[in-house]
Every structure is written in C-alpha cells, then in structure tokens.
Amino acid sequence: MKVILLTNIPKTGKKYEVKDVADGHAINFLIPRKMAEIATPAKITQLESKKARGEKEQALQAELFKKDIESLAHANITLSLPANEKGHLFKGVHQDDISDVCKKEHNITIDPKYILMEEPIKEIGTKKIVISNGEVKDTINIEILAQQNKDL
Numbered sequence: 001m002k003v004i005l006l007t008n009i010p011k012t013g014k015k016y017e018v019k020d021v022a023d024g025h026a027i028n029f030l031i032p033r034k035m036a037e038i039a040t041p042a043k044i045t046q047l048e049s050k051k052a053r054g055e056k057e058q059a060l061q062a063e064l065f066k067k068d069i070e071s072l073a074h075a076n077i078t079l080s081l082p083a084n085e086k087g088h089l090f091k092g093v094h095q096d097d098i099s100d101v102c103k104k105e106h107n108i109t110i111d112p113k114y115i116l117m118e119e120p121i122k123e124i125g126t127k128k129i130v131i132s133n134g135e136v137k138d139t140i141n142i143e144i145l146a147q148q149n150k151d152l
Contacts, residue, residue, distance in 0.1 A: 002039035083146040092120030
C-alpha cells in the first residue's frame with residue numbers, strides 16, 4: 001500500500017515521502033497513529049506543492065540567517081560577568097547566554113543549537129565562537145569582561 005509519511009519514521013522514511021509499505025502495517029499502525037495517510041493522486045499533488053512551498057521558505061530562512069550572522073560578525077558582543085582576580089568566571093557562558101545577548105543588544109535571534117561550542121567559556125577575554133546551521137557558517141567574536149563590583 002502506498003502511503004505518505006506525516007512524520008519521520010526510523011527504518012521507513014522521512015516526513016512527506018511516498019512509501020510502499022505492507023498493508024497491515026499501514027492500516028493497523030501508521031494510519032491510526034496519524035503517522036501516515038493513504039497516497040491518492042490528489043494527496044500526492046498536494047504534497048508536491050507543499051514541498052515546493054517548504055523549499056522556498058527554507059531558502060528564505062537560510063538567507064535571513066546568513067544576513068543575521070554577517071551583521072553579528074561585524075558587531076561587538078560583550079558580556080560582563082562576575083570573575084575572580086585571576087580572570088576565572090564564577091559561572092560558565094553557555095549557548096543560551098550568547099543567544100540572549102544577541103537578542104538583547106542587537107535584536108537578532110539565533111537559536112542556541114546553532115552556536116557551536118565544545119565547552120562553556122570560563123575565563124575573561126575575547127573568544128571566537130562559530131555559528132552554523134549546516135549550510136551557513138561564520139565566526140563571531142565575544143568579549144567577556146569582569147563585572148565591576150558596585151558595592152565598593
């Protein structure tokens with residue numbers, strides 16, 4: 001039986017693919033769980049138009065992401081955090097922190113999963129951070145400063 005997959009299914013296929021599966025598997029498992037629907041000619045043409053729209057939207061999002069990263073590469077991103085005399089931060093800087101600063105200071109939303117870091121930043125100084133969504137990749141500089149104590 002030919003079905004259109006509505007979700008990614010391991011060992012079967014990816015979302016919006018037309019697959020030929022066993023009748024029992026489709027009727028008893030995939031269709032009742034809304035993981036697939038029967039592939040009729042009308043549904044297949046709908047699927048093709050949906051795929052085309054999805055590809056256009058994905059291209060637009062990639063272009064916007066590229067522009068955002070390019071503008072961040074030329075911007076100064078600065079974080080002031082508490083640190084000891086040796087320059088070690090009391091709390092590490094994670095992807096979420098960098099994403100929040102980009103949003104607050106530059107009004108650019110970057111999903112934290114696109115910020116590639118092997119480990120959190122734990123010392124003051126200027127660090128290079130890679131931002132990539134798989135297609136577009138760029139490096140930004142982040143300056144970590146020791147926070148001035150206001151109680152003095």
